[in-house]
Amino acid sequence: MTEFIPPGSRFIDLPSPFPMRRGGEVHGARIAYETWGTLSPARDNALLIVTGLSPDAHAAASDANPEPGWWEAMVGPGKPIDTDRWFVICSNALGSCKGSSGPASINPATGEPYRLDFPELSIEDGAAAAAHVVRALGIGQLACVVGNSMGGMVSLAMLARNPGIARAHINISGAAKALPFSIAIRSLQREAIRLDPQWNNGHYDDDHYPESGMRMARKMGVITYRSALEWDGRFGRVRLDSDRADDEPFGLEFEVESYLEGHARRFVRRFDPNSYLYLSRSMDWFDLGDHCPARGGDAEADTRAGLATIRLEKALAIGATTDILFPLQQQREIAEGLRAGGADAAFLPLPSPQGHDAFLVDFDRFGPAVRGFLDSL
Amino acid sequence: MTEFIPPGSRFIDLPSPFPMRRGGEVHGARIAYETWGTLSPARDNALLIVTGLSPDAHAAASDANPEPGWWEAMVGPGKPIDTDRWFVICSNALGSCKGSSGPASINPATGEPYRLDFPELSIEDGAAAAAHVVRALGIGQLACVVGNSMGGMVSLAMLARNPGIARAHINISGAAKALPFSIAIRSLQREAIRLDPQWNNGHYDDDHYPESGMRMARKMGVITYRSALEWDGRFGRVRLDSDRADDEPFGLEFEVESYLEGHARRFVRRFDPNSYLYLSRSMDWFDLGDHCPARGGDAEADTRAGLATIRLEKALAIGATTDILFPLQQQREIAEGLRAGGADAAFLPLPSPQGHDAFLVDFDRFGPAVRGFLDSL
CATH class of the missing domain: 3.40.50.1820 (Alpha/Beta hydrolase fold, catalytic domain)
Structure with missing residues (x-):
């Protein structure tokens, strides 16, 4: 908070x-x-x-x-x-x-x-x-x-x-x-935050923080803020070096996935999740x-x-x-x-x-x- | 399974x-x-x-x-x-x-x-x-x-x-x-499933099923399978009747959100989450x-x-x-x-x-x- x-x-x-x-x-x-x-x-x-x-x-x-x-x-x-x-x-x-x-x-x-x-x-x-x-x-x-x-x-x-x-x-x-297309995307971003058990109906703190939900919401944002055209030229199909790739099943492997992850990680602790929900919904209503x-x-x-x-x-x-x-x-x-x-x-x-x-x-x-x-x- | x-x-x-x-x-x-x-x-x-x-x-x-x-x-x-x-x-x-x-x-x-x-x-x-x-x-x-x-x-x-x-x-x-744009979207869909604790590294069953993750993944799919143009004509800014709206904070309110929810609910129990992850990743690699x-x-x-x-x-x-x-x-x-x-x-x-x-x-x-x-x- x-x-x-x-x-x-x-x-x-x-x-x-x-x-x-x-x-x-x-x-x-x-x-x-x-x-x-x-x-x-x-x-x-x-x-x-x-x-x-x-x-x-x-x-x-x-x-x-x-x-x-x-x-x-x-x-x-x-x-x-x-x-x-x-x-x-x-x-x-x-x-x-x-x-x-x-x-x-x-x-x-x-x-x-x-x-x-x-x-x-x-x-x-x-x-x-x-x-x-x-x-x-x-x-x-x-x-x-x-x-x-x-x-x-x-x-x-x-x-x-x-x-x-x-x-x-x-x-x-x-x-x-x-x-409606924009409403749908924002609705899904909010759902990602709301689904995170750490969101806890808005009662999170720094130690119990909806990190995953915010990360998902931000990644959806970054995807929809940019365009397919730009990313094709920027990332193509470049893969991560083996030391940067993720060993988890279905983990990060392409440069574009790492870019999203980096963007999201920088954002999640720099914006209040409840504020995000309020501002996001205000746009739908307009x-x-x-x-x-x-x-x-x-x-x-x-x-x-x-x-x-x-x-x-x-x-x-x-x-x-x-x-x-x-x-x-x-x-x-x-x-x-x-x-x-x-x-x-x-x-x-x-x-x-x-x-x-x-x-x-x-x-x-x-x-x-x-x-x-x-x-x- | x-x-x-x-x-x-x-x-x-x-x-x-x-x-x-x-x-x-x-x-x-x-x-x-x-x-x-x-x-x-x-x-x-x-x-x-x-x-x-x-x-x-x-x-x-x-x-x-x-x-x-x-x-x-x-x-x-x-x-x-x-x-x-x-x-x-x-x-x-x-x-x-x-x-x-x-x-x-x-x-x-x-x-x-x-x-x-x-x-x-x-x-x-x-x-x-x-x-x-x-x-x-x-x-x-x-x-x-x-x-x-x-x-x-x-x-x-x-x-x-x-x-x-x-x-x-x-x-x-x-x-x-x-x-890369398509890879990014699919990566996020997979992340939604993987983040669901019920996915449990693929070891779910019918009683412990990654329902939320699959629902998110499917909604992202439906959004990206369709287009802004179509949805504008179809849904506009129509709101749900009060008896269909969702009382949860930031819950469903617009017709387009309900449409997504309905689509997702029909899908989540009709497709195996691990299969989804495998097929999704196979496309990225191609x-x-x-x-x-x-x-x-x-x-x-x-x-x-x-x-x-x-x-x-x-x-x-x-x-x-x-x-x-x-x-x-x-x-x-x-x-x-x-x-x-x-x-x-x-x-x-x-x-x-x-x-x-x-x-x-x-x-x-x-x-x-x-x-x-x-x-x-």
């Missing part, structure tokens, strides 16, 4: 109690964030980065924390998100275990971690928390909100529920609603169509209508052609929906081989795309 | 001992098979169906077993594989638990099931067994061998190692080698490039060379555009390789939304494709 709070994090208290969309409320909740650059006197150069499921608020190195951040290549002086021009804010998601309140945080009512007593978490709750961060920093209107993956969902919910909160938006590998003014029987139409309620000057939806988790059609839907709402909105499919994770690694493609859009603002 | 042998199965004994490619040998092994139609006096109308991982030999209803078979729409009088014309043979895979010898069979040396004492199984062993079935039935040359999925791998190995055994070949959603006369350092070239050693008059490689497990490029590679070997070989990508499993359900597309090829022979 550990939180993983990067040094140099700052915090903003949420209103207390903070009501949650699906019921219940949180007392004394807070959101971790970092900033880079300087807010202009007119307060018109603020850019908010809304993250995917696992990152913390440390998107890039800063004076307070010189360690490279998870989007180091994208955020900094002269970089695509240029901190010489923009006052950049990155907040850690509500429900996460990296500084913001979530299932791993202490419940002030009991002095113990919330665990499964944390209220049900929705994307809209994360959006409300992010909007509060913006207001608490004294920013009336963001110049741009950039949302990646789950952060793309949170961004859309924030824009829909807080008219005028931003002038522009970049949605990267995001979605206006969860698709459908911007729930926000459209008049729901019809047609789910597609609802989603489009939900998007069209959003008012932006300019928007860009970027996706990777090889993404199977948030497939390209979802970014096209976002661009078309935002355009229907009056935005000058473009859809940009990038032929990255790296699947859903491309925005975290394919800076040759994502860098110029983001830079070009921001330069045009 | 159960075998699931369809009524009406017939058996052919393999040579005893039957040597296995990766070492060891099996004594008293047999292959289950069924046939439909009549072998012509010239013995030139035999067609062998080589199955994927899970099917038995009961491809279609017969006098001995009137139950519909797993490829009922494709095999029968007047159907795409027309039993009025062809003498159709379908054999159960070596290593399976559906009549052919495998880990669930009795080891004559001990009187107990083999479990993990069954020798390591390779695709080539399955190919040798299938070739023996053909010879034992008195057939010098097959008119055609039709291999699906894993059966596509077995067919290629059989063709490469038994020159002249067939005049024509249809490879459906098959592959000449395993790709690379037809191993059979090419002079191996170079270039794995792609090796695979092509392996394919080009096969002599056929005519061939067809069919794939589904939405298959992520045996992606289309692999069927293209087969057609090009067989063409390099002198065959009149065509590649036919079909825009089925059903992914890898399309050949089991999309008869509107796969039926005419198979029929058209067989009519041309």
Whole structure:
């Protein structure tokens, strides 16, 4: 039951109690964030980065924390998100275990971690928390909100529920609603954790930890975040040296299996399993169509209508052609929906081989795309 | 530890001992098979169906077993594989638990099931067994061998190692080698079974059975056998009625989760877990490039060379555009390789939304494709 709070994090208290969309409320909740650059006197150069499921608020190195951040290549002086021009804010998601309140945080009512007593978490709750961060920093209107993956969902919910909160938006590998294929994969990841006897309905500790379940969940994630195409070129059919292969029956033998194992081992003790379950489920529940003014029987139409309620000057939806988790059609839907709402909105499919994770690694493609859009603002 | 042998199965004994490619040998092994139609006096109308991982030999209803078979729409009088014309043979895979010898069979040396004492199984062993079935039935040359999925791998190995055994070949959603993405998915499925304490290194029984592990493995299979596109149309974001939803924390809530659960529950007690592990691993190991006369350092070239050693008059490689497990490029590679070997070989990508499993359900597309090829022979 550990939180993983990067040094140099700052915090903003949420209103207390903070009501949650699906019921219940949180007392004394807070959101971790970092900033880079300087807010202009007119307060018109603020850019908010809304993250995917696992990152913390440390998107890039800063004076307070010189360690490279998870989007180091994208955020900094002269970089695509240029901190010489923009006052950049990155907040850690509500429900996460990296500084913001979530299932791993202490419940002030009991002095113990919330665990499964944390209220049900929705994307809209994360959006409300992010909007509060913006207001608490004294920013009336963001110049741009950039949302990646789950952060793309949170961004859309924030824009829909807080008219005028931003002038522009970049949605990267995001979605206006969860698709059944993605729900199925996430459901299976959660099942792997829930099946681990050490999960114990959320009552694990460091000595009794759902290590196997988390490892399985993470491996499924890594498989679905990437793409067959990339792995073929990267691993082919290379086998492990005999000293690295696994003697267990049906144990590791191919390089790709070892890669997965390494990725999973690095993750399992660095992310709280209950947080993972909450954030994962929040994505399944998300459908911007729930926000459209008049729901019809047609789910597609609802989603489009939900998007069209959003008012932006300019928007860009970027996706990777090889993404199977948030497939390209979802970014096209976002661009078309935002355009229907009056935005000058473009859809940009990038032929990255790296699947859903491309925005975290394919800076040759994502860098110029983001830079070009921001330069045009 | 159960075998699931369809009524009406017939058996052919393999040579005893039957040597296995990766070492060891099996004594008293047999292959289950069924046939439909009549072998012509010239013995030139035999067609062998080589199955994927899970099917038995009961491809279609017969006098001995009137139950519909797993490829009922494709095999029968007047159907795409027309039993009025062809003498159709379908054999159960070596290593399976559906009549052919495998880990669930009795080891004559001990009187107990083999479990993990069954020798390591390779695709080539399955190919040798299938070739023996053909010879034992008195057939010098097959008119055609039709291999699906894993059966596509077995067919290629059989063709490469038994020159002249067939005049024509249809490879459906098959592959000449395993790709790392597919290896990763299968590795994770095996890990789910191995992590289940009830698996117990293969020493389970009906009362202590790796039910959870098998359920996870099967769900991963179902997810990767199908495609995002199909599921979007089929399930959308439909939720379960409250009486069908699951009260457990993070339990089932969406229709797609219930569909997966139902599929998995039907499978777990109908397939032997050890057999599953053996057959799954055999696919990872397969690379037809191993059979090419002079191996170079270039794995792609090796695979092509392996394919080009096969002599056929005519061939067809069919794939589904939405298959992520045996992606289309692999069927293209087969057609090009067989063409390099002198065959009149065509590649036919079909825009089925059903992914890898399309050949089991999309008869509107796969039926005419198979029929058209067989009519041309």
